[in-house]
Amino acid sequence: MVEENKKSDIEFSVVISCYYEEKSICEFHHRLKETLEITGRSYEIIFVNDGSTDGTWEKLKEIYNEDERVYAIINLYRNAGQQAGVTAGIMEAQGRAIILIDSDLQLAPEDLPKLIEKYDEGYDIVSGYRIQRQDSILRKIPSKIANWIMRKSSGMPLTDFGCTYKIYRADLIRAFEYGPYNIFRTTDVVSRAGRCVEVPVQHFPRPYGKSGYTFWRLWQYNMDNLVRMSPRLFQWMAILCLFFGFLFFIRIVSAFFWDYRIMKEITPGFILNVIVFSLLVIIGILSIIGEFAMRSFLALYRIPAFIIREKWKRNEK
Numbered sequence: 628m629v630e631e632n633k634k635s636d637i638e639f640s641v642v643i644s645c646y647y648e649e650k651s652i653c654e655f656h657h658r659l660k661e662t663l664e665i666t667g668r669s670y671e672i673i674f675v676n677d678g679s680t681d682g683t684w685e686k687l688k689e690i691y692n693e694d695e696r697v698y699a700i701i702n703l704y705r706n707a708g709q710q711a712g713v714t715a716g717i718m719e720a721q722g723r724a725i726i727l728i729d730s731d732l733q734l735a736p737e738d739l740p741k742l743i744e745k746y747d748e749g750y751d752i753v754s755g756y757r758i759q760r761q762d763s764i765l766r767k768i769p770s771k772i773a774n775w776i777m778r779k780s781s782g783m784p785l786t787d788f789g790c791t792y793k794i795y796r797a798d799l800i801r802a803f804e805y806g807p808y809n810i811f812r813t814t815d816v817v818s819r820a821g822r823c824v825e826v827p828v829q830h831f832p833r834p835y836g837k838s839g840y841t842f843w844r845l846w847q848y849n850m851d852n853l854v855r856m857s858p859r860l861f862q863w864m865a866i867l868c869l870f871f872g873f874l875f876f877i878r879i880v881s882a883f884f885w886d887y888r889i890m891k892e893i894t895p896g897f898i899l900n901v902i903v904f905s906l907l908v909i910i911g912i913l914s915i916i917g918e919f920a921m922r923s924f925l926a927l928y929r930i931p932a933f934i935i936r937e938k939w940k941r942n943e944k
Contacts, residue, residue, distance in 0.1 A: 639663070639670040639743075640698075640722030640797065643730045644712030649682040650835040651732045656690050656697075659728070659736040663696075666740055671698035673716040674730075678706030684937075691939050699940040707933035709791070714810040715933055717800060719940065725800055729791045731833050738792070738828045746794045751820040754785055755792030755828035783817045785825060792828050807931035 641659065645652060656672075663670050674697065676684045687700045699719045703712065713727060724746065728734055738755065745753045778784060793813075799820060805811045817823060 635721050635723050635797075636669060637671050637722040638668045639724050639726050639794075640720035641670060641672045641726045641728065642675070642713055642716035642720060643673070643728060644675045644677050644709050644716065645679060645683050645687070645730050646677045646706065646709070646712070647679045647681050647683060648730045648835075649679070649686055652683060652686045652730055653690070655730045655732055655736065656694070659739075660694065660696065662736045662739050666743060668743070670696065671720075671722060672696055673699045673701070673719050675701045675712040675716045676703060677709065677712035678703050688939065695941070699938065701935055701939075702937040704934045704936045710812060711810050711933040714805045714807075715935060717805055717811055720797065723797055725795045725797050727791050727793050727795070731835070733831050733833050734790075734792050735829045735831070738826075741826050741828070742792070742794050745824050745826055748824075750822045750824045751796050751799055752817060752823045753794040754787065754817075754823060754825050755790045756785075756787035756825045757790050757830035758827045760830050783820070783823055785817065785823060787825070788813055788817070790828070807933055808929055810932045 641663070643655075648655070652674075659672070663672075672694070674687045674690070676687055684702050687702075691697045691700045698721070699716075701715050701719070703715060717725060726739070726742075728736065728739075734755070734757075742753045742755060778788070795816060800811070800816055802819070803809065803811075803815060
């Protein structure tokens with residue numbers, strides 16, 4: 628028996644999470660719409676205001692009234708983070724593919740045809756990677772760590788996981804049933820994709836305001852990815868412990884039969900250093916386990932990652 632899914636008439640759903648974009652959102656929308664029209668493909672646009680308290684929501688309402696291709700605008704109660712904002716938009720998306728892009732003008736909507744060209748070749752995910760990235764060192768360092776962690780956790784050798792600019796096959800994303808209690812995560816989707824490819828995209832200095840991704844938020848994002856890859860993390864730790872335990876065993880046994888030693892005589896100072904190092908490693912591991920346990924505990928209470936304050940959506944009855 629072959630199950631056939633009803634195909635949407637809309638090819639691309641463009642989902643944009645906005646945070647304090649009052650000054651940039653109109654220019655961004657204008658450039659995005661022009662680019663989408665040039666492609667000649669069917670599309671819809673979904674904007675999410677991620678708790679901005681400036682004029683972003685008012686600007687989005689103006690755009691919604693002026694552009695019929697803006698299918699929905701969503702206003703969250705408070706800032707919940709980009710991944711949560713994207714999730715709120717994905718829940719309304721009708722397209723056969725979902726395009727994600729930032730609205731802060733650091734990424735160029737004009738690069739979209741390059742991603743669509745690769746998508747047409749049959750890739751499940753087309754990911755932009757930022758060439759000559761225009762960010763501070765406090766953004767780049769945590770991003771490099773995050774990319775390494777996400778490569779390990781997803782098993783995919785993408786260069787720039789953190790670049791929002793991506794096209795996903797919608798069926799791939801919908802399989803995860805994302806919502807307030809299960810928010811969209813790039814590594815989840817990438818890890819289940821069959822074919823991924825990267826395309827170079829331009830990157831510009833942020834012209835207005837500051838990014839919502841502070842050093843602390845990037846650190847939290849890294850910890851979240853680290854916790855989510857914990858099964859593999861502990862497997863590698865177990866392998867290392869067993870390996871060094873085996874070497875230690877060989878050293879003890881060899882001392883009974885040969886004068887040769889694997890390492891020099893162990894001094895009290897060396898033992899003290901090993902104890903301190905081991906203690907720090909143990910505390911780090913216990914912290915990761917504690918974080919994992921705390922997240923599991925909180926999940927039982929089903930606390931939503933975001934709550935929608937207001938939603939404007941076309942064809943609502």
